[in-house]
Amino acid sequence: METSLTRHCPALLMTAPASHQGKTTLTAGLARFHRDQGRRVRVFKIGPDFLDPYILERASGAPVESLDLWMTGEADCRARLYRAAAEADLILIEGSMGLFDGTPSSADLAEHFGLPLVAVIDAAGMAQTFGAVALGLVALRPQLRFHGVLANHVAGSRHADMLQQGLPDFIPYSGYIARQDDIGLPERHLGLVQAQEIDDLEARLDRAARQMADTALATLPPAVAFAPAELPAVPALLAGQRIAIARDAAFSFLYPANLQCLRDLGAELTFFSPLADQALPPCDAVYLPGGYPELHLARLADNRVSAESLRVHARAGKPLYAECGGMLYLFERLVDQHGRSAPLLGLLPGHAEMGKRLAALGLQQIELDGQILRGHTFHYSTLHTPLEVEIRATRAVGGAAGEAFYRQDNLQASYLHAWFPSNPLAVSRLFLGTRT
Known part of the structure; x- marks a missing residue:
């Protein structure tokens, strides 16, 4: 229910059918693209994560906070999104693992806050089956709001045409990202390599932003209504420490x-x-x-x-x-x-x-x-x-x-x-x- 205190801000939750589909790279590229257009971008990361947020912070130019309905709590999530809606032209949220993975999942948070979704799907090694994967994501929980699907690691325009042909007409197609090794982010055993260790990170982010400029996501998504949240005051128990x-x-x-x-x-x-x-x-x-x-x-x-x-x-x-x-x-x-x-x-x-x-x-x-x-x-x-x-x-x-x-x-x-x-x-x- 909206009130006079409700804030509205364009927002997208970037998700995928699984990990290692390119969510972080493309969320960062989208943040960098909109930042380059002079927009104020706030990015959040769903679930516990120390590595992706540093990449996303470099891309957006603003601190990246965590959202999780269990660990951080519903009220904390609501308060952080509400504050971001007051200062941002665009809110981007990178999901955790696959859309429905985990308890709570990215889907749970998207449904709770009415966030539109873009599914990043690694299309390497598939053609019309891309549509089946997209359909499964869209159909499993019809109450979710899908803004589009984005094909990643695409071999070229002919490959992209086959992907789009297999997509049901009622699923919005956001475009594709060509296979390009020099925009991916290096990884090690705990996840991505830390931002400060990637010497050419700025160049990678800029290349990702240029690719995102050619997708439907270059246009701001619809605004989402964010309701206020009251959090209890924190007592100064460590004053003087x-x-x-x-x-x-x-x-x-x-x-x-x-x-x-x-x-x-x-x-x-x-x-x-x-x-x-x-x-x-x-x-x-x-x-x-x-x-x-x-x-x-x-x-x-x-x-x-x-x-x-x-x-x-x-x-x-x-x-x-x-x-x-x-x-x-x-x-x-x-x-x-x-x-x-x-x-x-x-x-x-x-x-x-x-x-x-x-x-x-x-x-x-x-x-x-x-x-x-x-x-x-x-x-x-x-x-x-x-x-x-x-x-x-x-x-x-x-x-x-x-x-x-x-x-x-x-x-x-x-x-x-x-x-x-x-x-x-x-x-x-x-x-x-x-x-x-």
């Missing part, structure tokens, strides 16, 4: 919303780089986020200043919270995918080994001191430690046991990547330690 956060190529898995949550709690944030062997700045608490420590083992093992300052901080009993790759840094040793081993901080007993297959994936939540904190897990490593498990997270679907949470004095660590806005009170306790 200074939190030092590791941030570099090894520790880069940081949600912008997590940083904003800490600021809303009243904390002052400062950043340092273990890779650059920077000393820990004066602080009351430390946050070691996830990332790729396994790709930088030699440098992390060789650093002295940063490592010793972290040890001094922990031995002084000050709070230190670590997630996934940040947690691995705390243990005695890490073995990478090639069997190379290196010593790390040694603040916790045990070691971790990188594997070639996913060890854990999915949405989870954990109850800390009676407070529920939501997040997700995604890692290839296996941990071997004599530490007792303080508590275990539970999976979002089914409630089975999930990741372990370890606590040793004021040092707390888990594979879980927490979404701080899901419970600011729980987050404040992570960084206040026993002072609570």
Whole structure:
């Protein structure tokens, strides 16, 4: 129901029948195209993701936030979309995996907010069957609003004609993107290579934008009505606290919303780089986020200043919270995918080994001191430690046991990547330690 406070803004949700269809590349190309036309573009990513948002941020020129009906919550999604509608000429949302994959799925979010969909379909190796794939996406849930389908990795105009011939007349055809190796984005075991590591990223984004200019998506889609949402005020529970956060190529898995949550709690944030062997700045608490420590083992093992300052901080009993790759840094040793081993901080007993297959994936939540904190897990490593498990997270679907949470004095660590806005009170306790 619309009110005088409802905001209207053109919006599209870019989805696909599966992962690896080209969603991120083409969402980024579309964002860059509209930005080049002088439009203000806000991009969101559905589901937990640290890598795609950095690419999308470079393409759009604006921070990219996460949406997930379970992890971030309906009210949080609504509030972020409502704020974006006040400042943007176009809202783009990149879906997660395939359209109907996951609980909740991209389809669930699209239906909940009335978002029009564009399905990116990798058409390599198919012709008229393209229409059958498109029809399946459109027909499974007729209440979804399809704005069009976009063929990707097309061999040429003749191939494009065959694709369009197989498409039912009632499904809008948005055009095609020609097969072009120099617009795709490189990947590694956790997903896309980080934006700062792709030397020619700007050129790739510009080439993708030029291809998107020749599709029907060069025209703004219809406006969507976004209703207001009231979120409770965050109490300044961390007022006067200074939190030092590791941030570099090894520790880069940081949600912008997590940083904003800490600021809303009243904390002052400062950043340092273990890779650059920077000393820990004066602080009351430390946050070691996830990332790729396994790709930088030699440098992390060789650093002295940063490592010793972290040890001094922990031995002084000050709070230190670590997630996934940040947690691995705390243990005695890490073995990478090639069997190379290196010593790390040694603040916790045990070691971790990188594997070639996913060890854990999915949405989870954990109850800390009676407070529920939501997040997700995604890692290839296996941990071997004599530490007792303080508590275990539970999976979002089914409630089975999930990741372990370890606590040793004021040092707390888990594979879980927490979404701080899901419970600011729980987050404040992570960084206040026993002072609570």
